[in-house]
Amino acid sequence: MKGKLKAFWSLLFGDSVRAFGVVSLVFLASLAIAPSKNYFSEWRHYQRGYLKMVRNRADAVTLQRHFQGGIQQIWLPEIGVVDRCESCHVGLKESSLANVSLQPYRNHPVIPHKLGEFGCTICHRGQGAATTVSEAHNSTLAWEQPVLPAKYVESSCGTCHRGPVPGTPRLNEGRRLLASYGCVNCHTIKLADGATMKPTDNPPSLSHIADKTSREWIYAWLKDPQAYATTATMPNFKLSDDDARDISAFLMANSTPISGDTLAISAKPSSDPTAGASLYGESFCASCHAVQNAAGNVVGGDVGPELTRVGSKVKPEWLQAWLRNPRIYNDGTPMPHYRFNDGQIATLSGFLLAKTDSDLLANVHLDPSTPQQVAHGKRLVSDYGCASCHEIAGIKKPDNFAPELSRIGSKPITQILFLAGMPHTLPDYIAGKIKQPRAFTTGLKMPQFTLTQTQIDDITTALLSLNDRANSLPPSMTVAAPSESNYQPAGQAGKLIHDMACMTCHRINGHGGDMAPDLSWEGSSVQRQWLTAFLKNPNTLRPALIRRMPKFNLTDSEVNQLSDYILAVYQSPTVDRDSMPLSGYPAGQVELGKQLFYGKYSCQACHIVDSNTDKGYIGPTLTQVGSRLTAAWIFQWLKDPQALRAGTIEPNRAMSDEDARAITAFLMSQKGGKQQEAAKK
């Protein structure tokens, strides 16, 4: 055996020429198989697999004709996209492959953009230039950002679309949460267009807090805000008992009184729960304030604070002064000045003060504070950046208290310290950081927010959209956010609008809330008589809605002042209110309009003109529209509703002028007759 091996060896390498021949053969063979690395590349494998899959299908011929072999790439030099995804994802554009379970061959779902318009990685991330699965999809040394999990994909919409888009609820909600949970009070977020994201959470000033509440409540609140109100956006700072004690001591010691702020009325808070509940309802407090009902559900709006346990919080005299005129304590509050009379204040304050929770403060026993505690509390207030959100007399609002998040969506993974067991990806890090901010290292100050997993994913989505790409796109590729103006109405009427906080609900000239209709062109659309009557006693236009305009007990002169201002100032440039008469349309035209209304355009599907026959509840009731709206407005509205109110669901039916005029005539004849007169009486 050994001899044979030896003989074999000398046969191969016996002399140098032989050895040269043998080794040359080995070397040439090695070189010859070198191209196999190229031949067995993954993309070829997937293309072969595609052709194999396609072969057995009914539409094989079509698919084979569409198929193009070789490396496929989308090249967009101006935005640095080189995407070769289609080398493996061969059937992206084949609509017949929608239900193929075998990836990478399924077709791409329909999206608002053309496939290939921007490439793949601009939405999905990953390394577009790569032609192997692991390099393209995963986080590698060459490319940190792996393919984005589908639940965060809306973040990529946000790189170009700076404002809300209908198709991206998650991104829109995330952006809203960033502003409304006060994230941006501490974390600066500079948007790609140069603006800074503004908070919308309106945290209260703490400079006069002793007027409003007790030290015990502050303590309980600091320890666990959600114990007081489950919907509170104030995060939990996980303070120790001593720290909460000292901060409450400092806030009380630091508070200065406001004259008139605790001015109790002569009448005692009434203890009539029925009257209180009905006044609470009539004033539509629930449009803004929520209350937890017996079933544990929180019902009501989220503009103002939850009132479930408000009786355990506020001092009675402060509450009454607040209900009388909230602007004394806080001029900028979104709460309207309701102009309640003393009786109403007594009823309402009694109703609210009864909302207590005996458990809340049961275990809070605080000794009188010492100067050391106050001093320590002040230091804690600075350390925790309380003044980033709350106005606190004597403490300056810190700049950039927390790390800036303007480019968090491109944070290099190498700069991230992950928790043990956490997937090493940026979305997981951001979500984890929001979920348990203090877990990452010791000494972190970020408090614990109370958020659902969905909300965390929403915020993560919004944060991922703040990336390098968003900051480097050419302006031509971006869709700017609708600009938020600082519009404030001027003059006496302006003061009234501010006093009643109209813009908490109404939007005017690009500023204000979205709870009630935009009033920017209200002057073109409504008749004066209706407007004054409405301001005096707002009845509802849309009975199906819970949120309605409350009654503000305005005086006649105030109503006139407001009406004059609205009619004179809030005019649409495209609607001349006097161009068409309010009445006197020929009967024939009215009849034609009626036929068009019920026939050609079937408006009764959504609107009610005759309350006996029509069943449309989607749009506003039109029984009195002839005494409410101007003819010119109705005409223009029929012609192009979206031009007057962007985003309205009223369809644009492309009416001819003649049809629109006829329907306008018909609608102007709907004066509401008896009801109107009954209302006048």
Place this chain on the structure above:
Amino acid sequence: MADPKDFAAGIDSNAKKAPRRIVFVTRRTSAQVKAETEDQVQTFPEVLFRAAVAVEALAAILVWIALIFNAPLEGLADPSHTPNPAKAPWYFLGLQEMLHYFPPVVAGVMVPGLVVMALIVIPYFNINIEAEGFFLKDRQRRLRIFYIVAAALSIFLAWFHVIVALVPTLIMAGLMLIASRSSPKSPSAFRRYLAARPLSYWVMTWFLFELVVLTAVGTLFRGPGWSWVWPWQGS
């Protein structure tokens, strides 16, 4: 010219003083140094084929390595994101390891400069040419010098906490100590071997040892902030 037999190529008896040869060129021969007759083979084909075999074998191995292992390629160069640690190519990591301990002018300029100078001048010093056991001659004086140099070097390295360079130095010093106590007639083959090592051997081996250890430490055992990590720890 006379009969070539009248001339014999001579070898100077004292190469230390006159390391040169005298060559007599006779007719029809080209200049060739002939120290001693020894078995020779023709370069063509014997040597050339062997060289070709060696090169082809290496090339085949490299081809296979290239087929199996992909060359690293990281993200696009970004001056604003410094990787931690930022490492030089592997053959400079010994230097980078030194930079961790000494100021750049020492570790980055003087040390490599001296190394290159030392390498260049090796063949120009007789002590490197004699190739005699270092401790065989002038033993007492050389031992004293060895003690002083080894102690000074160790103290210097310990002073700067250069443990990775100190350990090889101490090992080499230990080996030299054994060598100094070994005789060429020792029954142990290892001690005979050590006894016959010249100074240049000791210095070069120390340098090689340091080079390998420092490069290996810089390549495998250094993590973020040039801190010590074990290769299996990963990040």
Place this chain on the structure above:
Amino acid sequence: MAKTVDQYFDDLRETRVWRSIFRSGSGSSTLHRSLAIQQNVFLHLFSTKVRTRMLSFSATWYLGTLTLGTFLILVATGIPLMLYYHPSVPQAYADTKDLQFVVSSGIFLRNLHRWSAHAMVFLVFAHMFKVFYRGAYRPPREFNWVIGIVLLLITLLLSYTGYLLPWDQLAYWAITVGSNIASAVPFMGSKIHFLLLGGNAVNANALLRFYVLHCMILPLTAIFFVAIHFWRIRKDGGLYSHSSEPATRRTESAAKEVR
């Protein structure tokens, strides 16, 4: 069969074309074989005869030969790589990516080039130490040793300049760290640093500079010195054979005397 191949080959060597290229002609006499070496512009750098003992693997480990081999591989792979490469920022990186993902066998070429480069640096060091431990630096070979050191430095520079060319993070920071050492030179450190990089930081200028050095200046310099290195082997008496050297023999006889 083998005979016939040999005959065909001999016939080939007798043709006019072959004779016009290789003048030594057919035949396997010592003369012919010597002429084959002497009359070839490349091979004439070597001596026509080599001591038999030097052929054994243990004598040299063939380290010098293997180093030359890696150099040849690097030239052979480097030239096709140059066809796909633009020395500009950030196109250089995109080109490297294309080599990896799109160019047919591009990744193979790049792998082979890079691993061969590492192998060459390692082999040059190994060659140096092997030569040292064999004592082959001794006169009359001292100048060839110096040339060897020069070639070591050229090899390091070749590898170092090539390291930057992919223009990735690894390249960028390795070169930044390496070039910062140059700034430590007293008095003119920053000048050297500037000269090396064509600027104060590693940027497009440095890339172009390194490209020219890597693809033209350094390879040509290396070829020049390699030629001298080989030629000197012949001129210095062939490969160093330990026991045939006067100095060594004297030491050994001295050792005997001690014994």
